[in-house]
Amino acid sequence: MLDSILLLIMLSLFLGTGVWLFFIWAVKKGEFDDIEGPKYRMLDDDDETRNRPTDADGDAP
Amino acid sequence: MTESAFVCEHCQLPIAAEQLVSDRVDDQVHHFCCRGCLGAFRIISGAGLERFYRQRDWDRPGTAEGAFETGFHPELLEQLVQRGEQGNELTFLIEGIRCASCVWLNEKILQDLAGVLEARINYGSHRARVRFDPQQTTPSEIFTRISRLGYRPRPLTAQALQDAGLRERRSLLIRFGTAAFLSMQLMGYSLALYAGYFQGIEPGARKLIQYFAAGVTTPVVFYAGWPFLSGGWRSLRNRAPNMDLLITLGVLTAYFYSLLMLGTGGEVYFDSAAMIVTLILLGRLLESAARRQASASIDRLLQLTPDRATRLDPDGKRELVETGTLQPGDLILVGPGERFAADGALAEGNTEVDESIVTGEPQPVHRAAGDRIISGSLNITTSVRLRITQPANESFIAKVARLVEQAQARRAPVQAVADRVSAWFVPAIMALAGSTFGFWLWRDVSTSSAVLNAISVLVVACPCALGLATPTAILVATGTAAKAGILFRGGDILEQTARLSVIAFDKTGTLTEGRPTVTGISSRDMTADELLAIAARIESGTRHPIATGVLREAERRGIAVPPQSGVKTFPGRGLRLELPTEIILAGQADFLRAAWVEVPDRESNDAIEIHLASNQTYLGSIRLEDRLRPEAAAALEALHADNYRTCLMTGDPSAVGRQIADRLAIREFASGLNPEQKANWLDEQQSRGERVMMVGDGINDAPALAAADVGCAMAGGTDIALETSDIILTRPDLGKLAEAVHLARKTLVIIKQNLFWAFSYNLLAIPLAASGRLAPVYAAAAMAVSSVCVVGNSLRLARAAKTNRTGQAATKGADHA
Numbered sequence: 099m100l101d102s103i104l105l106l107i108m109l110s111l112f113l114g115t116g117v118w119l120f121f122i123w124a125v126k127k128g129e130f131d132d133i134e135g136p137k138y139r140m141l142d143d144d145d146e147t148r149n150r151p152t153d154a155d156g157d158a159p
Numbered sequence: 160m161t162e163s164a165f166v167c168e169h170c171q172l173p174i175a176a177e178q179l180v181s182d183r184v185d186d187q188v189h190h191f192c193c194r195g196c197l198g199a200f201r202i203i204s205g206a207g208l209e210r211f212y213r214q215r216d217w218d219r220p221g222t223a224e225g226a227f228e229t230g231f232h233p234e235l236l237e238q239l240v241q242r243g244e245q246g247n248e249l250t251f252l253i254e255g256i257r258c259a260s261c262v263w264l265n266e267k268i269l270q271d272l273a274g275v276l277e278a279r280i281n282y283g284s285h286r287a288r289v290r291f292d293p294q295q296t297t298p299s300e301i302f303t304r305i306s307r308l309g310y311r312p313r314p315l316t317a318q319a320l321q322d323a324g325l326r327e328r329r330s331l332l333i334r335f336g337t338a339a340f341l342s343m344q345l346m347g348y349s350l351a352l353y354a355g356y357f358q359g360i361e362p363g364a365r366k367l368i369q370y371f372a373a374g375v376t377t378p379v380v381f382y383a384g385w386p387f388l389s390g391g392w393r394s395l396r397n398r399a400p401n402m403d404l405l406i407t408l409g410v411l412t413a414y415f416y417s418l419l420m421l422g423t424g425g426e427v428y429f430d431s432a433a434m435i436v437t438l439i440l441l442g443r444l445l446e447s448a449a450r451r452q453a454s455a456s457i458d459r460l461l462q463l464t465p466d467r468a469t470r471l472d473p474d475g476k477r478e479l480v481e482t483g484t485l486q487p488g489d490l491i492l493v494g495p496g497e498r499f500a501a502d503g504a505l506a507e508g509n510t511e512v513d514e515s516i517v518t519g520e521p522q523p524v525h526r527a528a529g530d531r532i533i534s535g536s537l538n539i540t541t542s543v544r545l546r547i548t549q550p551a552n553e554s555f556i557a558k559v560a561r562l563v564e565q566a567q568a569r570r571a572p573v574q575a576v577a578d579r580v581s582a583w584f585v586p587a588i589m590a591l592a593g594s595t596f597g598f599w600l601w602r603d604v605s606t607s608s609a610v611l612n613a614i615s616v617l618v619v620a621c622p623c624a625l626g627l628a629t630p631t632a633i634l635v636a637t638g639t640a641a642k643a644g645i646l647f648r649g650g651d652i653l654e655q656t657a658r659l660s661v662i663a664f665d666k667t668g669t670l671t672e673g674r675p676t677v678t679g680i681s682s683r684d685m686t687a688d689e690l691l692a693i694a695a696r697i698e699s700g701t702r703h704p705i706a707t708g709v710l711r712e713a714e715r716r717g718i719a720v721p722p723q724s725g726v727k728t729f730p731g732r733g734l735r736l737e738l739p740t741e742i743i744l745a746g747q748a749d750f751l752r753a754a755w756v757e758v759p760d761r762e763s764n765d766a767i768e769i770h771l772a773s774n775q776t777y778l779g780s781i782r783l784e785d786r787l788r789p790e791a792a793a794a795l796e797a798l799h800a801d802n803y804r805t806c807l808m809t810g811d812p813s814a815v816g817r818q819i820a821d822r823l824a825i826r827e828f829a830s831g832l833n834p835e836q837k838a839n840w841l842d843e844q845q846s847r848g849e850r851v852m853m854v855g856d857g858i859n860d861a862p863a864l865a866a867a868d869v870g871c872a873m874a875g876g877t878d879i880a881l882e883t884s885d886i887i888l889t890r891p892d893l894g895k896l897a898e899a900v901h902l903a904r905k906t907l908v909i910i911k912q913n914l915f916w917a918f919s920y921n922l923l924a925i926p927l928a929a930s931g932r933l934a935p936v937y938a939a940a941a942m943a944v945s946s947v948c949v950v951g952n953s954l955r956l957a958r959a960a961k962t963n964r965t966g967q968a969a970t971k972g973a974d975h976a
Contacts, residue, residue: 100363107371111344118340125329125336132281138259 168212169196169203170309171220173710175699176720196222199308206271208264215260222255222309236298239314246276246290249298254311256285265305272296272304287312331386335440338383341375342430342437348372349430356426369427373418376429380414384436404585410435412617416610428614438946468500469493471544482551489547493538502534502549513537525732540728588925592616595929608931615928619938620921628913631953636906639957645888645899652885654910655869656903658850662798663841663863665855666809666816669873670791670823670893673856675705675767675783677712682779688718690779694771695720697736697745705767708783733769744772751777787819794893795823798900804849808837808863837863854896871896902956909956913949920945 124130165174167190174192181190182197184204191197199222203211241248253265262280265287269278274295280287289301302312348368355365381388384407391407410432417427470480471490482500485491490506493499499512509527514536523539526532532545534554592613599609633654637647647653664670682690695713698706699720713720727735733746744751748758748770756772771778798805806827809816820828829840837853841863844851853860853867864870864884872884873891888895924941927933933941 100361100367103364103367107348107368110347111371111375114340114344118337121336121340122333125332130329130332131325132279135259135262135281139263141259 165190167192167196167220169200170222171217173714175710177699177724195307196309202268202307203264206268208267211260211264214263216258233297233299236302236314240293240298243290247293249287249289249291249301251287251289251302252313253280253285253287253305254313255309256280261310264308265310268304268308269301272301275301331440331444334383334386335437335444338379338433338437338440341379341383342433345372345375345379345430345433348375352427369421372427372429373421376414376417376433379433379436380410383440384410387436387439406435406439408585408589409617412614416614419610425611465498465500485547485551487547487550491545491547492542493545494542495538495540498537499532499534499545501545501547501551502554503532503545503547505530505532506544506546508541508543510541510543511539513539588617588620591620591925591929598929599931604931612928612931615931615933615938616925619924619928619933619941628917628949629910631950632906632909632913632956635953635956636902636909640899640902643895643898645886645895645902647886647899647903652869653903653906655850656852656886656900657907659803659852659869659900661804661806661844661849661851662900663806663808663844663851663853663867664825665853665860665863666807666819667785668856669854670807670819671785671787673785675708676786677708677781678784678786679782680779681782683777685778688716690771691716691781692718692720693743693773693778694745694769694781696723697726697734697743697771699723705769705783709769709781741774745769785815787822788891788893790892790894792823794897795825797894797897799824801900803900808832808840810834810837834860834862838866841866852900854893871899906956909953913952916952917945917949920948 165179166172167174169191172192174190178192179190180192180194180197181188183189184201189197189200191200203209236249239249239251241250256262256265266278266280269275269287269289274292275289276292277290278287279289287305291301305312348371351360351368352365352372354360387403387406387410390403394404413428413432413435417429417432419425420427465482467479468482468485469492470478470485471492472478477492485501491500491503495510505526505528507528509525511523512526512532513523514533531548534551595616596609596613599612636653640647647656667673677691680687680690691709691713694709695718698709710720723736725736727737729735729746729750733744733750735745736743744754744756746769748768751758751770751772754772754775756775756777758770758772758777767783768780769783770780795805804827805823805825806829807816807820807823807825808829810830810832816830817828819825832840837860841851841853845868850868852869852871853863854871854873855864856873860872864872869886870884871886871888873888886899888899920941924933924938928938
């Protein structure tokens with residue numbers, strides 16, 4: 099009984115810590131600096147532009 | 160369809176006929192106002208981003224000033240680059256962004272550029288961060304790319320300051336995230352412990368869970384709660400008890416008592432400690448987000464004066480220098496469409512200057528050699544040389560900024576009231592807890608139950624509901640207001656707005672539309688339309704606000720305006736067009752009289768009037784007027800109905816203001832005021848005990864906006880006006896003002912209800928706790944229930960505002976479509 103409680107608590111702490119570290123990484127990366135933009139960006143991103151060059155060669159004719 | 164009826168497909172400005180540029184793009188003819196716009200259209204359609212044109216939601220047409228001009232100084236830009244492992248980074252501001260589609264377009268177009276690894280633009284601050292490969296592209300290439308779209312990239316100054324703000328926000332977010340994560344774990348343990356308390360639990364399991372609870376609570380209290388702990392400690396050292404101290408006290412007592420109980424085998428209350436910290440951090444986080452949203456324009460307004468100027472050295476060499484290095488006596492070159500970087504006198508040439516950001520008046524003024532020029536104003540007609548008279552940090556703009564700063568520093572935060580309350584509340588509760596402990600010890604019960612009763616007093620008196628009473632109401636109100644296009648810069652503003660007694664208005668751009676519109680045409684020997692056609696023809700080549708007003712009227716009446724070249728401009732006076740058969744003059748009466756045209760004397764009624772003559776024959780005149788906003792009357796009526804005193808203040812010395820005041824039933828009126836006098840007038844009112852709101856835009860209002868108890872800026876106002884104001888209306892709609900005042904009043908009522916509720920809860924629960932009838936577990940539960948009540952009451956604000964706004968829902972929906 100005690101062992102299983104300990105195991106479960108450790109497991110949840112372990113998982114939680116992982117998520118927490120991910121969160122801190124995201125904050126440091128600036129992921130939350132703009133909280134207004136993504137809701138619009140989401141609407142814009144769903145269909146990719148027609149003839150967007152693959153990556154290099156940017157200048158359109 | 161006539162040529163002049165076209166609207167530029169890129170920038171949406173009406174096209175003056177002689178400037179029309181038409182071209183075939185993708186087998187379709189498109190029309191533009193200039194080659195720059197054509198180029199932008201080609202880039203956008205070439206990249207397959209035409210969606211931008213369908214989706215954009217601009218509140219005004221036109222491209223950013225100074226867009227399409229290439230020529231960024233590569234060395235200056237190189238200095239801004241931050242070198243990194245994964246490519247170099249460039250951070251800058253993009254001027255001219257007006258909607259989410261603009262952000263999208265700029266990001267896409269930058270990502271398409273070879274060598275750009277990542278491009279992100281912040282929706283709120285319009286700040287772009289571009290990571291690029293220095294082997295493949297350069298900063299000036301990136302700048303040029305944006306400039307070609309009709310936006311204007313600008314290097315950021317004051318970068319370090321903003322970085323500090325960003326770090327602070329991130330640290331708060333991390334503290335909250337940590338507290339929330341650990342509290343969630345803790346909640347699981349607490350649930351088990353509570354269940355065990357009621358139904359029995361194996362002692363070993365209980366101990367284990369309690370140790371884990373202590374383990375997760377410790378960082379919440381000492382890391383996440385550090386801002387409160389240090390604040391509480393500081394207040395203790397300064398002998399000025401505040402809410403931070405109360406929070407600290409509640410948190411630390413719960414924490415250390417629980418630690419004690421961990422040793423002696425009693426119940427623990429780690430959850431109280433952790434939840435208090437988490438909830439209050441959440442409140443601060445949301446508040447800072449709202450505050451930031453309200454001050455998104457801070458970056459942009461700092462850029463009001465250009466940070467670079469073209470200096471002419473004595474040997475005739477041109478040099479691009481930082482504005483800050485300009486000295487009195489230096490000569491700078493300022494082209495048309497550029498802003499003056501510093502105060503000075505015109506050394507050569509004459510031009511028209513748009514001083515609207517400085518004076519608030521939309522009519523450009525004529526400036527000749529020797530005339531004084533104010534920094535930040537816009538040079539319209541020709542390229543001129545300016546002799547600097549003041550170093551940049553002594554310029555008009557800098558002085559206004561300092562005035563504003565002083566006014567802001569003077570303002571005492573409303574938080575002081577809460578602190579005053581806690582100044583006696585905190586010691587009183589501490590004393591009460593102490594005497595409870597003493598009393599029960601004297602009654603000879605066990606020490607542990609005496610401590611328990613004392614802790615019940617502290618926990619039940621914990622400022623949770625009291626602390627939530629104001630912030631939640633303010634949060635809901637600011638959130639609701641923001642959705643309606645009203646931005647309150649902080650909660651104290653809401654409270655101050657609710658207590659106003661006087662509302663003062665600026666005239667131009669606030670009560671009026673801020674752009675001249677044709678109101679009357681009187682012609683001799685021809686129809687009004689014919690006269691207007693002549694006027695439109697001669698005015699079509701200029702971008703003067705009066706010309707724009709005339710052209711707009713011609714367009715409205717469906718008059719064709721053929722392109723016209725060879726018009727000569729006499730800045731500030733009029734226009735002259737010489738044709739083989741006739742000479743047409745348009746302008747002020749004096750301008751025509753100087754050409755020996757007989758102009759009838761008419762009583763000046765203070766409207767703007769342009770006269771026309773052909774070959775010495777007087778043709779007639781067109782009157783223009785800066786019209787009242789259509790919703791002004793209704794909004795003022797609503798404010799009068801709520802018993803506010805209203806006042807009109809204007810820098811314009813003419814009698815137009817008086818007419819407007821009469822029409823809107825504004826009883827008090829003052830004209831010809833300079834910025835300082837406006838602020839003084841407000842000071843005087845305040846010394847008489849009035850609480851004053853100032854509504855305005857334009858730099859000349861900035862000191863008044865800051866001096867007022869509440870400053871309210873209309874959208875479309877200058878950035879500095881937005882920055883110094885407390886309330887910002889994102890749509891130029893005076894109806895919103897009445898709505899804002901109404902909402903603020905309602906919020907104050909809710910706050911009072913909340914405080915009453917929280918206090919009576921305490922009054923009821925504290926005696927119970929002191930008498931030993933309330934175990935700490937129940938005390939904590941009671942505290943939670945009172946918090947829920949308070950939050951629920953605050954949420955009513957959102958609904959109240961919603962029902963208030965049903966009428967506007969339809970128009971709002973259309974805006975978003």
